[in-house]
Amino acid sequence: MSTQPERAGLEASRLITVLANELKPVPPPQELRFGQSMTDHMLFASYDPVNGWSAPEIKPYGPFTLEPNSSCFQYGTSAFEGMKAYVGPDGEPRLFRPEMNIARFARSAARMSLPPFNPDELLKLIKALVAVEKRWIPAGKGYSLYIRPMIVAIGLLTSNTALLWVMCAPTGPYLKGGSQALSLLAMRDTVRAWPGGTGEYKVACNYGPTINPVQAALDKGYDQTLWLLGDKITEAGVMNVFIVLKRDDGGIDLITPPLDGTILPGVTRDSILALAAAHPARMTLPGLAPTTLLHPSERTMTMTELQAWLAEGRLLEMFSVGTAVVVQPIGNIGYDGKDIALPTFEGGRGPVGQALYERLTDIQDGRFEWEGWSVRCED
Numbered sequence: 001m002s003t004q005p006e007r008a009g010l011e012a013s014r015l016i017t018v019l020a021n022e023l024k025p026v027p028p029p030q031e032l033r034f035g036q037s038m039t040d041h042m043l044f045a046s047y048d049p050v051n052g053w054s055a056p057e058i059k060p061y062g063p064f065t066l067e068p069n070s071s072c073f074q075y076g077t078s079a080f081e082g083m084k085a086y087v088g089p090d091g092e093p094r095l096f097r098p099e100m101n102i103a104r105f106a107r108s109a110a111r112m113s114l115p116p117f118n119p120d121e122l123l124k125l126i127k128a129l130v131a132v133e134k135r136w137i138p139a140g141k142g143y144s145l146y147i148r149p150m151i152v153a154i155g156l157l158t159s160n161t162a163l164l165w166v167m168c169a170p171t172g173p174y175l176k177g178g179s180q181a182l183s184l185l186a187m188r189d190t191v192r193a194w195p196g197g198t199g200e201y202k203v204a205c206n207y208g209p210t211i212n213p214v215q216a217a218l219d220k221g222y223d224q225t226l227w228l229l230g231d232k233i234t235e236a237g238v239m240n241v242f243i244v245l246k247r248d249d250g251g252i253d254l255i256t257p258p259l260d261g262t263i264l265p266g267v268t269r270d271s272i273l274a275l276a277a278a279h280p281a282r283m284t285l286p287g288l289a290p291t292t293l294l295h296p297s298e299r300t301m302t303m304t305e306l307q308a309w310l311a312e313g314r315l316l317e318m319f320s321v322g323t324a325v326v327v328q329p330i331g332n333i334g335y336d337g338k339d340i341a342l343p344t345f346e347g348g349r350g351p352v353g354q355a356l357y358e359r360l361t362d363i364q365d366g367r368f369e370w371e372g373w374s375v376r377c378e379d
């Protein structure tokens with residue numbers, strides 16, 4: 001009787017590093033466009049149902065060949081992540097709450113029946129890649145190295161043969177115009193996600209179909225789409241949304257839609273809820289009075305409510321959040337043929353959005369220590 005050999009897990013101790021012979025010139029920070037120039041190296045591993053994970057490799061970034069009948073092309077069996085490495089004043093490369101991205105990556109992969117991997121091992125490998133690509137991390141506020149892990153199925157009908165890779169690109173501030181308020185077009189005919197669907201996973205099939213509606217919004221002069229589900233506000237483009245409301249007791253409500261399966265559980269969203277909850281008892285947010293009480297909550301918000309809050313003068317700020325933009329103010333919503341003007345502020349963000357932006361970027365760059373959120377890549 002033959003015994004089935006055990007399939008190998010993804011193991012950082014098996015890492016093989018082959019460095020590029022020639023390194024590319026690093027573009028000057030002011031010339032960076034989102035995701036345009038890739039760094040010199042990538043992390044790569046493959047999985048097959050007999051052997052399990054191959055020894056992971058750090059090797060020169062470059063193309064590879066795939067069978068035309070690979071499942072990822074035909075059925076979109078692919079999942080991805082978006083995270084960033086930062087260098088702070090101490091010159092140390094850092095990741096921001098990377099275990100949250102990797103856990104989400106594993107959930108997205110599982111939803112597409114892609115093979116499992118050990119999240120701790122993948123984190124070690126990503127740290128090793130960032131350490132190799134350290135010279136590519138631009139310094140300065142708003143600058144970082146964007147890290148894109150991907151996992152795709154290359155089998156035919158099943159997802160059990162797969163490739164996993166991690167690639168990096170230096171980035172500057174996401175949108176030209178910096179923190180200028182966005183004008184969103186609320187979509188009435190198309191939805192991004194629906195109950196029982198895959199909206200809470202970062203899987204390729206959620207994103208391809210949004211390119212066309214986003215282009216339609218751009219063609220009409222808007223910057224992004226506002227995704228609704230009936231009357232419910234869900235997300236803005238590929239960002240989570242927050243509304244800041246004045247309360248009767250003088251405090252401030254900070255609300256965002258609950259994770260009901262149609263919302264992508266953003267790391268930035270989670271971080272903002274946590275930072276708001278810590279103010280002022282455990283930490284004061286920069287520029288906000290310690291007497292200003294913030295009440296973060298996850299609750300449904302509708303277009304009907306938004307218009308009522310605006311009419312009552314209770315709506316103070318609306319902003320979108322995500323790894324790429326951090327905190328981006330929203331100044332206008334196109335809705336049923338008219339424009340709803342939201343409060344706007346000189347310099348872009350309102351006081352609550354600005355306070356959260358400052359604290360979050362200080363933590364990301366390693367200028368402010370908070371709950372182990374900023375993780376060094378080199379020990």
Ligand SMILES: *Cc1c(COP(=O)(O)O)cnc(C)c1O
Pocket residue numbers: 082202235237238239240264265266267268269321322323324
């Ligand atoms: C990635 C993403 C976000 C933001 O998540 P972060 O972890 O904060 O970057 C929000 N919405 C959608 C649809 C996304 O794909």
